[in-house]
Amino acid sequence: MQNLKIMKLSVLDQSPVRKGCTAEQAVQETVELAKYTDELGYHRFWVSEHHNTSSLAGSTPEVLIAHLAGQTKQIRLGSGGVMMPNHSTLKVAENFRMLEAIFPGRIDLGMGRAPGTDRLTASVLNPSNQFSEQDFLEQMIDLQHYFHDTAQHGTIQAKIKAIPQVKTVPEMWLLSSSGQSGLFAAHFGMGFSFAHFINPIGGPQSVKMYRERFKPSQDLTSPEANVALFVFCSDDEEKIFQHQAVMDHRFIQFEKGGGLSPLGYDDVKDATYTITEQERIKYNRQRVITGTPDIIKDKLSRLANEYDVNELIAVTIAENFEDRLRSYKFLSDSFLIKN
Template identity: 30%
Template sequence: MKLSILDQVPLSEGASYKEALNQTIQLAKDAERLGYKRYWIAEHHDLPGLTCPAPDVLLSRLGAETNTIRIGAGAVLLPHYRPFNIAERYNLLASLYPNRIDLGIGRAPGGSAEATLALSERYLEKVRQYPELIDDLQRFLTNGFPQDHTFSRIRPRPVPAIQPQMWLLGTSEKSAKLAVEKRLPYSFAHFMSDSNGPQIVQSYKKAWREAYPNEKPYVVLAVSAICAETEQEAEELALSQALWQVSQDSPVPSTEKARQHQFTVQQKEMVKRSREKQIIGNPEKVVKELLSLKEIYNADEIMILTITHSYEARKRSYELIANTLDE
């Protein structure tokens, strides 16, 4: 089973932003050592518990600290930007790190309404134009504008020998259809979706085979998981994420603080719904459930998101999963 990592660059209570960023740099190096296929950085804006608003800036450092693992954005929130600028930035990364750059695209705001307004005054209009923005980005990356188009006279330089690999990220039937229409590999966020995920992924693969019979569809399934030596330890670690999920106006709390918190009935219901999409347990249980999800979705690759207060626990979770899968 191919494994990858999605890093939201969490900030733990008591840690500095610099420490959180340095942990991501170290984790990417560890991921390469452990055999993970790719390492994606998420984009968020003004969320106290998450640290990265600009994946491309952080990816530049990750590329310099690693040698073979693919690195990328999961995802660039395209409605906030002009496609030419994104093409320039990821062409630059692809020139620095040939055949290693993934450019995931999404349309979520990534923050509050106020942060969205500060980033892009016409965000809702840009969301409606999302398919056209993807078209323009693809044309900039491939020099695909018609000769009579104004943009045919410009290139997002530097032009790399191997262009970034574009992906479309989503959680819905609509995003799956758009990925087929734009001829893009698809990443489905199982940990975020309330929809019938397996059905959505299967519809993507079916539509892809009908549209491009000579090409194989490719799906990455993003899953939230926490793995520890024992079931009890994993459940203890998950308390931090549970409290953080119901109060995301703060960094990820410690397990001690989470253990002492009195969850309201509403908060308990929120945690219960979230747990239905999470895998928490010892190595054997986690790997078994990951393999089961891969089979249910018919996914080609599993991308794991792990958030704990302790960086060492987060790193150990990825180690246990990788090592158990290799046994």
């Protein structure tokens, strides 16, 4: 069984917009959550990039990270992630070099290959986006050159310096819900974060393959992996039941192509589902870990063992902000996390 005393717990926050609340409130709740989990001893706090949705307010992680790092003391701050197809590689390098200049040794650059939105919005964010795997690979190569000023003489990259030029480099992670990015992370010597909250199948195998094929880099000498998943912990069984009902409906809503809108239990308590939808609910429940503190400790420990990791990243969306805070408190108490 995993040694719980060395388990690292971290946070991925998407700035969810609760029903009846504004986007401004959602962002402020992210700030309060970062400060709270910093006090609790969480290891890192990542914020996401999503576009063209009314249910998530997190669109620009590089901006939010700067504010959160200034509001906290020791927790690592990072992106979960920057969606690279939407951005110029040079601009990403300069954003995160600036963050390193202000908060050296506390910044993570988590990156994804997906746009974090629909194709139409992605085409507006970056009109030259070809959704090409080769383009993504070239971005990874260029990014490492920009951070280390190692571009080959005679290339365009060698003529351009990412400023400010600082001595430290953010931790670089590739985020994925498939094994492909794990192979990229292994090749480039980056950390690998598997998004179990998106895809609950095949994760342990992807992490294992990443470890087996890992090539040490200037930034990371041995493989480092973690797993992100939806988590909700409460000492109130009824709240756990209601939370699961809302999450069930959110997944079905999204899969029907209707996007996501803020929901409460009253909106879904009388919902009925087709046989096909019931099968999807059964599948999607694998993405979510819920329970009372004693139960959730066992569930998360088993999952960590399956993945062979010592860091879990909790994504918690709750109808009530106080319940969100309490869930993270229960987790920290259960795993005795310390920095």
